[in-house]
Structures are given as structure tokens and as C-alpha cells.
Amino acid sequence: MGALIFPESHLHGDDDLSRFVRREQSQSSFGIAVRGAHCANCIAKIESGVRGISGVANARLNLSTGKLEVTWKGDAVSAAQVIARVRALGYDAQPFDAAQSQDADAGEQTFLLRCLAVAGFGTVFVMGLTDAVWYGGAEMSAATRNLFFWLAGAVSLPVTLFASQPFFRSAFQSLAKRQTNMDVPISLAIALSLGLSLYQTMVHGTQIYFDAAVMLAFLLLIGRYLDFLLRDRARGAARQLLAMQAEPARRFKPNGNLETVAAREIVPGDRVFLTSGERVPADGTLEDKDCLIDVSLVTGETEPVAISHGGALHAGTIILGKPVTLAVAARVEDSLVADLARLLEAGQQTRSLYVRLADRAARAYVPFVTALAALVFASWLWTGATFVTALTGAITVLVITCPCALGLAVPAVQIVATGRLFRRGIFVKSGDALERLAEIDTAVFDKTGTLTWGTPQLVNSDQIPRDILDAAASLARASRHPLARALAAFAGEGPVAQGVRETAGAGLEADMHGMTLKLGSARWCGLDVRGSTSELWFRPGHEAPVRLEFRDRMRPDTAAMLAALRERGIDVEMLTGDREAPAAEIAAEADITQWQAAADPKTKAARMQTLRAQGRRALMVGDGLNDAAALALAHVSIAPGSAVDVSQLAADMVLRGDSLMPIVEAVDVARKARSLVLENFGMAAIYNLIAIPVAALGFVSPLIAAASMAASSLVVTLNALRLARGGQR
Amino acid sequence: MNGMALIIGAAFVFGLGALCVLLWTLGSGQYDDLQGDAERILIDDEEDRPDAAG
Numbered sequence: 001m002g003a004l005i006f007p008e009s010h011l012h013g014d015d016d017l018s019r020f021v022r023r024e025q026s027q028s029s030f031g032i033a034v035r036g037a038h039c040a041n042c043i044a045k046i047e048s049g050v051r052g053i054s055g056v057a058n059a060r061l062n063l064s065t066g067k068l069e070v071t072w073k074g075d076a077v078s079a080a081q082v083i084a085r086v087r088a089l090g091y092d093a094q095p096f097d098a099a100q101s102q103d104a105d106a107g108e109q110t111f112l113l114r115c116l117a118v119a120g121f122g123t124v125f126v127m128g129l130t131d132a133v134w135y136g137g138a139e140m141s142a143a144t145r146n147l148f149f150w151l152a153g154a155v156s157l158p159v160t161l162f163a164s165q166p167f168f169r170s171a172f173q174s175l176a177k178r179q180t181n182m183d184v185p186i187s188l189a190i191a192l193s194l195g196l197s198l199y200q201t202m203v204h205g206t207q208i209y210f211d212a213a214v215m216l217a218f219l220l221l222i223g224r225y226l227d228f229l230l231r232d233r234a235r236g237a238a239r240q241l242l243a244m245q246a247e248p249a250r251r252f253k254p255n256g257n258l259e260t261v262a263a264r265e266i267v268p269g270d271r272v273f274l275t276s277g278e279r280v281p282a283d284g285t286l287e288d289k290d291c292l293i294d295v296s297l298v299t300g301e302t303e304p305v306a307i308s309h310g311g312a313l314h315a316g317t318i319i320l321g322k323p324v325t326l327a328v329a330a331r332v333e334d335s336l337v338a339d340l341a342r343l344l345e346a347g348q349q350t351r352s353l354y355v356r357l358a359d360r361a362a363r364a365y366v367p368f369v370t371a372l373a374a375l376v377f378a379s380w381l382w383t384g385a386t387f388v389t390a391l392t393g394a395i396t397v398l399v400i401t402c403p404c405a406l407g408l409a410v411p412a413v414q415i416v417a418t419g420r421l422f423r424r425g426i427f428v429k430s431g432d433a434l435e436r437l438a439e440i441d442t443a444v445f446d447k448t449g450t451l452t453w454g455t456p457q458l459v460n461s462d463q464i465p466r467d468i469l470d471a472a473a474s475l476a477r478a479s480r481h482p483l484a485r486a487l488a489a490f491a492g493e494g495p496v497a498q499g500v501r502e503t504a505g506a507g508l509e510a511d512m513h514g515m516t517l518k519l520g521s522a523r524w525c526g527l528d529v530r531g532s533t534s535e536l537w538f539r540p541g542h543e544a545p546v547r548l549e550f551r552d553r554m555r556p557d558t559a560a561m562l563a564a565l566r567e568r569g570i571d572v573e574m575l576t577g578d579r580e581a582p583a584a585e586i587a588a589e590a591d592i593t594q595w596q597a598a599a600d601p602k603t604k605a606a607r608m609q610t611l612r613a614q615g616r617r618a619l620m621v622g623d624g625l626n627d628a629a630a631l632a633l634a635h636v637s638i639a640p641g642s643a644v645d646v647s648q649l650a651a652d653m654v655l656r657g658d659s660l661m662p663i664v665e666a667v668d669v670a671r672k673a674r675s676l677v678l679e680n681f682g683m684a685a686i687y688n689l690i691a692i693p694v695a696a697l698g699f700v701s702p703l704i705a706a707a708s709m710a711a712s713s714l715v716v717t718l719n720a721l722r723l724a725r726g727g728q729r
Numbered sequence: 730m731n732g733m734a735l736i737i738g739a740a741f742v743f744g745l746g747a748l749c750v751l752l753w754t755l756g757s758g759q760y761d762d763l764q765g766d767a768e769r770i771l772i773d774d775e776e777d778r779p780d781a782a783g
Contacts, residue, residue, distance in 0.1 A: 043768060043772060061765065064763060065762070110756070117751045125740065125741060125744050129737070144733075151737065155741070
């Protein structure tokens with residue numbers, strides 16, 4: 001990850017973190033977001049490490065959320081001390097902003113589980129009573145039957161009313177806005193069936209729907225809970241971004257000393273010290289003579305850019321080579337990154353207008369069913385039936401048509417689909433992302449870091465003897481320069497040369513076997529040529545220097561992935577911030593005819609809006625800060641796992657691993673999930689076509705109502721599970 | 730009739746008991762970190778080992 005690990009000394013005595021500490025009487029507690037902990041070893045290491053700080057009362061790491069909770073008495077420990085310890089153990093740690101929203105989410109999850117547990121208990125108990133009557137009622141006396149109904153009522157009334165709160169609340173909120181959603185007929189069916197059953201029990205009738213009401217609540221709560229789990233994942237990503245805003249920066253104090261502050265506290269006029277690999281926190285100008293920066297995250301340009309004294313440094317670019325001082329010219333909020341954040345927000349608003357399949361179905365369904373119930377009621381009255389018989393008929397229609405298929409089938413399909421994709425290395429953040437992915441007809445790709453690796457790769461290795469490469473790599477392993485890292489990565493594991501000296505902006509040298517090995521720029525190796533920034537020279541002793549050429553390369557499965565998408569009828573486009581020449585080269589290699597180079601973030605976002613205006617449904621795949629706005633504006637978006645945090649946040653799905661082929665699988669699964677959902681709707685429609693006339697004519701017994709409800713739920717769930725089976729083949 | 734009352738009563742009490750236990754586990758946060766709990770069984774608590782004292 002891009003976050004930096006600071007030595008302990010930078011954080012000691014830094015009282016700035018005290019606002020993250022919660023105090024209750026003499027007890028202080030402090031939450032830390034820990035990244036990189038995955039196993040029992042990590043838990044043990046972190047917990048025992050933090051407990052080892054004298055004064056710490058307890059430390060407990062929640063592996064699922066990555067939150068470490070530390071408590072101590074009074075002021076025995078400082079928050080910075082705890083963070084420094086976790087970082088010293090090799091994990092990335094950020095103070096956890098007292099995120100109340102997260103606690104609210106956790107509360108909602110527990111509440112749904114509570115409702116589900118209560119409804120489950122009620123279903124089993126009430127069915128035991130009523131089923132005894134449905135199957136053995138003939139052998140019972142009328143008094144026993146009535147006692148059973150009273151008992152069923154006594155349990156199911158409080159249980160159902162408690163467990164149905166999520167539906168009642170949602171229905172009420174929707175009606176208050178003069179809209180209807182799925183929860184309106186659900187609430188109506190539950191409330192009316194309870195009322196009718198109570199009345200029938202009092203008059204010794206047989207239309208008792210206590211079991212149906214509580215079972216309905218139970219089945220729909222399962223769907224609601226699955227849906228919540230899916231949405232919760234998306235919120236987890238947002239929490240991580242908030243934690244990231246606490247990224248530290250080092251600022252010069254007036255006396256020339258350095259102090260560590262949160263990046264968002266930087267103001268114009270500040271001078272910030274940046275070393276190689278650090279991200280520029282705010283727009284500003286360079287105070288040093290010159291420096292090299294990596295702008296690939298901001299513009300998509302792959303070659304490092306040279307900046308001279310007074311030149312502009314944009315937020316989000318990364319410093320290469322020697323340490324520099326930045327004179328801050330804009331507030332963090334006014335910097336380029338903040339611009340992107342605003343575009344991102346605009347995109348997310350557009351996306352929230354998307355109406356989910358289930359809601360679209362509900363919009364058509366609710367008026368239809370309510371009108372039908374009214375019609376049945378009127379028809380019974382018209383044929384001369386009593387008021388009670390007519391009302392019973394209408395309520396039976398409402399109960400039996402209750403939208404189980406919508407409430408349970410859609411989340412069931414989506415959770416099976418996201419589970420299958422998760423095993424294939426795709427993290428889907430929301431259920432409706434799958435619905436949107438199933439609709440795409442265009443796929444727009446970023447170049448750098450998406451179609452290509454995004455990092456330089458050694459391209460002329462076949463012209464260089466292996467022993468020369470190994471010698472060069474032994475020097476390269478000692479440096480953090482991107483080209484040196486690329487060389488080290490190419491050579492694989494191996495020894496590091498002893499006593500490597502690095503001259504920032506020039507190169508490396510080391511003495512070995514009585515001669516001096518040099519690795520670096522052309523001039524560093526004694527050549528009087530103007531070198532390019534995408535090459536390294538290696539000179540062993542006084543032999544002739546060897547040129548090592550680096551270029552960003554296409555990922556190995558890019559071509560196969562693009563071909564598979566075209567096969568599925570999806571048009572492919574490339575949109576890059578890189579210059580014309582490298583863009584043309586990759587476009588030719590990937591066989592992309594529709595492409596645009598030198599596109600800045602706004603151009604990319606505008607392209608997404610154009611596609612939308614043309615009525616096209618576009619998938620955006622990108623990794624950089626410059627893609628974030630386009631990712632948010634696209635119909636649906638995917639970010640590779642190497643993407644910057646902002647882009648991972650903006651995207652609907654995130655790939656794990658280096659392969660691009662999961663994108664194709666995601667499209668397939670999304671389309672399959674969509675057809676399964678439609679199939680489930682179809683089955684529900686057929687079921688209703690049969691059930692409604694029967695119910696309207698008054699032939700439905702409560703047993704049939706309860707059994708058909710359970711059966712239809714079972715069928716749609718089993719249908720959803722077919723998707724999981726496909727994944728194992 | 731007496732037998733039936735007993736059975737129904739017992740079913741209700743047992744069911745309610747199980748429900749209360751489940752709600753208690755929910756309330757006390759036992760499902761908050763399923764991933765972590767699965768991993769924690771692998772951590773050796775040194776105090777538990779018989780030879781830890783010696």
C-alpha cells in the first residue's frame with residue numbers, strides 16, 4: 001500500500017493524536033485501523049507487542065474489521081506510542097476516526113439478527129401448534145382446536161410485530177414520501193393476516209394465518225439480512241478512505257526542525273519535506289534545484305517527469321530520487337486530489353439514481369396487487385357475500401401474493417454470485433453493481449496500470465549476458481529507485497552487493513572483486529550521451545557500459561481478455577493520460593481501434609458522460625487517481641488491486657491479483673445472475689397466476705397458503721444456488 | 730389433556746430458552762469477529778502449557 005511507515009522517533013511526543021482517544025472515567029480507549037494482519041500469528045504478534053508497552057491494560061484485534069482496540073488507565077500511554085509500536089512490528093496503522101457511522105451499522109446488523117432469531121423461534125413454535133390442527137384437527141374437540149389457535153396467536157402476535165419492524169419502518173418512510181416500495185404490501189400482508197386471524201379465532205372460524213404471517217416475516221428477514229451484508233461491504237471501503245486521510249506529512253517548523261502532522265492540516269506557506277517514494281500532499285512548487293517525479297497516478301504518463309526549481313508539483317504525484325522540499329501553494333481541499341473527490345461525489349450521485357431490478361419490479365407490482373385485492377373485495381360484495389367473507393377474500397389475495405420472490409430471491413442470487421466471484425479474485429462491493437454489469441455494451445480501459453503493468457519492465461534482457469544481469473541486479477536490490485526495483489524484480493531473488501553507495505539522481509556503485517561496479521544514468525557510467533529516463537547503464541570496472549532498457553508492458557492476459565469481451569458483444573475503448581506515441585503502441589498491440597491519448601481526469605469523466613448520453617452502458621476499468629472520477633461516473637466500474645485507494649473506493653468491484661481475466665468471468669456471472677433473477681420473477685409470476693384466482697374465489701386454506709409460501713421461497717433459493725455450482729466446474 | 734399442556738409448555742420454555750441464549754450471544758458480541766475467532770484457536774497461550782512453569 002502507498003502509506004508510509006515512519007520511524008518511531010517521528011511520532012514520539014506527538015500529542016496531536018489525543019483527539020482520537022476516548023475517555024470514560026479513568027479508562028482511556030483508542031481504536032487503530034491496522035492493515036496487513038491476516039492470520040493467528042499477526043494477532044498474537046500485534047496484541048502481545050502492544051500489551052508489552054508498560055501501562056497498556058488490554059489490546060484486542062478484530063481480524064474481520066482490522067480494528068485494534070487498546071485500553072489503558074488515565075494518561076499512562078500516549079496514542080502515538082501505540083501506533084509507533086504497531087508500525088515497528090511491520091503493519092500499517094492509522095488512528096481510527098471515532099467513526100460513529102460504523103457503530104450504527106454494527107447496531108443495525110445486530111438488530112436484524114435479533115429480529116431473525118425471534119422470527120425463527122416463532123415460526124417453529126407456531127407451526128407446531130397450527131400444523132397439529134391442519135393435520136389432526138378432525139380428531140380434536142372444538143375447544144382444543146380453539147385453544148391451539150389462541151396459543152398460536154398469543155405467541156405469533158408479539159413475535160411477528162417485533163420481527164417485522166424493519167418492514168414496517170421502511171414502508172412507513174416510503175409512504176411518508178408518498179411513494180410505495182416492496183415493504184408496503186409486505187407490511188400490509190403481515191398486519192392484515194394477523195388481524196384477520198385474531199378475528200377468526202374470536203369467532204371460532206378457520207381462516208387462521210398466524211403461521212403464515214410469522215413465516216413470511218422469517219423468510220423475508222433472511223433476504224433482508226443477506227442484502228445488508230452486501231451493502232455493508234461497500235461501506236467498509238468508505239471507512240478505509242476516511243482512515244487514509246490521516247496520512248502524515250513532515251513539515252518544517254520555523255526553527256528548521258521537522259514535525260509530523262496529518263496531511264489535511266497542511267496550509268499554504270508551509271514547507272514540506274518529502275523523500276523518495278512519498279506522495280505530494282498538496283499542490284505547490286519545488287524549492288530545490290530539480291527533481292524527478294512519478295506522475296502516473298495523476299496523468300497516466302509512464303515516464304518520470306523532471307521538474308526544475310520553482311516548477312509546479314501536483315498533489316498525488318510521487319517523489320523519485322533525492323529528498324526535496326515543497327513550498328505549499330494551495331490548501332489540501334483546493335488541490336487536484338480534492339477536485340477529483342468532488343467529481344467522484346458527482347458520479348456517485350448519478351449512480352444512486354439507478355433503480356434496482358427488485359425495486360423496478362416492485363413499482364409495477366404494488367399497484368397491481370393492491371388493485372386486485374380491492375377488486376376481489378368489491379366482487380365478493382357485489383355477488384352478495386357478507387362483508388367479512390369479502391374482506392377475507394381480499395386479505396387472502398394479499399397474503400398469498402406477498403412478494404417472497406422479490407424479497408428473498410434477488411439477495412439470494414446476488415450473495416451466491418458475489419461469493420463465487422470472491423473465490424475467483426473479484427471483490428464486489430454492492431449487489432446492484434452486478435445488475436449494472438450485466439447490462440454493459442461498452443468497456444473503457446485505462447492504459448497505464450490497467451492494460452499494462454504500470455511499472456517499468458526490462459525489455460532487452462535477451463541481448464544481455466545473464467552474469468552481467470545478475471551483477472547489475474545485486475546492486476539494484478539495494479535501491480528503491482523504480483528502475484532498480486524493476487531490474488531486481490526481473491532478476492528474482494539473489495545476493496545484495498556489499499557496501500552499495502547511492503548518489504541521488506545519478507546512480508549506485510559498489511566495490512566487488514577489486515573493481516568498481518556502477519549502475520545508473522549514462523553520465524554516471526562515464527558516457528557523454530544524453531540518456532533517457534527509461535534506461536539504466538551498468539559498467540563493471542573499466543569495461544564498456546551495458547544499456548538496460550525499460551518500458552511499461554502489456555499484462556500477459558490483456559489480449560485474451562479483450563478478445564473474450566468482444567466475443568460477448570462488448571465494444572472496447574482505451575482512454576489514457578499518456579502521450580500519443582506510447583498510447584498508439586499499446587493500442588496497436590492490444591488491437592484497440594477506438595482510443596484517445598493525453599486525456600486528463602476531466603476528459604475521462606466527460607467521455608463517460610458522453611457515453612451515457614448516447615444511451616450506452618459503459619464499464620470503466622482504471623487504477624489511477626486520474627481515473628477515479630470516470631470510475632464513479634461510469635455505469636459500472638472495476639479497479640485492479642494495484643489501484644490507488646481512491647480508485648478502489650470509487651469502483652464497484654476490485655480485482656485481487658494481477659490477472660485481468662476475472663473481468664470476463666464477472667461479466668458472465670453478472671449476466672447469469674440477471675437471468676436467474678428474471679427466472680425467479682417468472683416463477684413467481686406463474687405461481688401468482690395460479691394462486692390468485694384460487695385465493696380470490698376463496699378456495700385457499702391457510703395450510704395451502706403457508707405451504708405454498710415456503711415452497712416458492714425454497715424454489716427460488718435453490719434456483720439461486722445453481723450459480724454457485726457453475727463456479728466449481 | 731394434562732400431558733399435552735406439559736408438552737406444549739415444555740416446548741415453549743425450551744424454545745424461549747434457546748432464543749434467549751442466542752440473543753445473549755448476539756448482545757455480548759460473539760459474532761463480531763468470526764474470522765479472528767477462527768484464527769485465535771491457533772494461538773498458543775503459554776500459561777496453559779504444563780511445562781511453562783519449568
